[in-house]
Amino acid sequence: MAKKKKADKIDKEQQQDQAVETVENEGQPLNEEEGNDQLSIEEELREELGKEKDKFLRLFAEFENFKKRTSKERMELFKTAGQDVIVSLLPVKDDFDRALKEIAKSEDNELYKGVELISNKFSETLKNKGLEEVEVKQGDSFDAEIHDAVTQIPAPDKKLKGKIIDVIEKGFKLGDRIIRHPKVVVGN
Numbered sequence: 300m301a302k303k304k305k306a307d308k309i310d311k312e313q314q315q316d317q318a319v320e321t322v323e324n325e326g327q328p329l330n331e332e333e334g335n336d337q338l339s340i341e342e343e344l345r346e347e348l349g350k351e352k353d354k355f356l357r358l359f360a361e362f363e364n365f366k367k368r369t370s371k372e373r374m375e376l377f378k379t380a381g382q383d384v385i386v387s388l389l390p391v392k393d394d395f396d397r398a399l400k401e402i403a404k405s406e407d408n409e410l411y412k413g414v415e416l417i418s419n420k421f422s423e424t425l426k427n428k429g430l431e432e433v434e435v436k437q438g439d440s441f442d443a444e445i446h447d448a449v450t451q452i453p454a455p456d457k458k459l460k461g462k463i464i465d466v467i468e469k470g471f472k473l474g475d476r477i478i479r480h481p482k483v484v485v486g487n
């Protein structure tokens with residue numbers, strides 16, 4: 300029994316020594332293989348963190364671009380908000396212009412003044428909403444970006460070849476955008 304007590308005592312001492320070693324080595328790898336595993340886990344975590352940071356930066360940049368794009372679209376929308384209504388009113392403006400030409404031929408001065416007053420008020424209202432007439436004169440060079448050629452006729456003069464001979468319908472722009480191209484006759 301004495302031997303058994305002595306063996307138990309030695310076992311207890313060895314267990315205590317191992318416990319002390321464990322406490323001293325806590326947080327440190329016990330062997331080199333465990334250290335490599337811990338480093339590889341750390342590297343994997345760093346790579347994952349790098350990927351997540353990259354994802355975040357890309358998403359943030361995409362969101363900033365989205366904000367800029369929607370802001371620009373909103374500004375464009377405000378500039379041309381009433382475009383459909385104004386385009387639908389352009390034939391009325393054309394009718395006023397034709398009526399003024401015909402009434403000017405008659406001798407009824409009062410009628411002319413009344414229609415002219417209404418036409419001017421209508422034109423000023425459209426102008427306040429941003430409508431501008433596209434300036435086109437006889438003899439101007441034809442530009443396919445701006446003008447809409449209805450037909451070509453033989454030029455009465457060599458100087459008028461490729462030039463505008465007559466304006467059939469006025470053109471208008473709203474802000475910087477042309478909403479109706481002027482219809483013209485071009486010399487050939």
